Amino acid sequence: MKIHMTPLVRLSVLACLLLFSAAMGRAAPSYHLLKEIPVGGEGGWDYLSVDSANHRLYVSHATKVVVIDTGADKVVGEVADTPGVHGFVAAPELGRGFSSNGRENKASIVDLKTLQTLSKVATGENPDAILFEPGRSEVYTFDGRGKTATVFEGATGKVVATIPVGGKPEFAQADPAVGRVYCNIEDLNEVIAIDTKTHVIVNHWPIAPGEEASGMDIDLAHHRLVIGCSNAKMVIMDSATGKVVASLDAGKGIDAASFDPGTQLAFVSAGDGTVTIAHEDTPDKFTVVQTLATERGARTMTLDPATHKIYLAAAQYEAPAPAPAGGGRPPRPKMIAGSFKILVYGMDK
16 A cells, blocks of 8 residues: 655654654763773872873872873873872873872973973962863963962963963863863862963852862853753853853763763763763753763763763772761761772663
């Protein structure tokens, strides 16, 4: 039996098929644990960062930066003498890397081949997040207690600006095409935009309904910031206008955020042992496609856009201590010595 369809019906059927295909495309990504990379040692950790070109993962750990080969999934070296290190960022085009050393109020400049420290740059108090801005080859440290951003030349280490930011800065991202650096100001519930030529703050944008933002990444193609907030929200902001275009529920204790331009997936990792993964259907519409179970305390994360893998730092803990008899918050559980590790998650090929 032949079925005859009018042009209008054909268009309707085609539209339904396209919608179905789009929905299937959103549902397809399914992240799962691929491997655990043992690191060991003592002390806490903070940011992770990836150098895709050289297959390196940099993990801040107590007073050093652990270097992992992402092809072999093993530790291959370390950057020493980084007291209270928060973050490390590589600039392969300069052959250098930079760390933010919170306890000594300095940033290290490191040879990426030898992992030796070449020099140190004085920053504001407690440099936390660190960013390499490729448009002008400058490094930004965001100084938590100093409430400043210190800017220095990546090639020379010369400080070119100290920018008061008005509050406690957290993660930051750069858009070289428009000459802007964006940073979360955690205690003011806002994002600031810095002009990279003048080193002046040109915009202050509220993140409501988000609060106390920490993590940030950027979709450069569509000018969207992915922001992880402590009130269990993933907020999407237009980086051209500062308008919040979407807000999604996510895990508790969010720290980091990532965006993968190859898959159009956005990620926020939380200390409750989850990573919320959302698909960018359009620049103004994001849909949660997976809530990935990780491990308790695995709050810091980075993404390798070349392999689409995400990396999270984690450790094992002793049983939590009971709450004080008089009430109040129970003490933090103690980390089991030598249990520090990196969790590697990805999709089936």
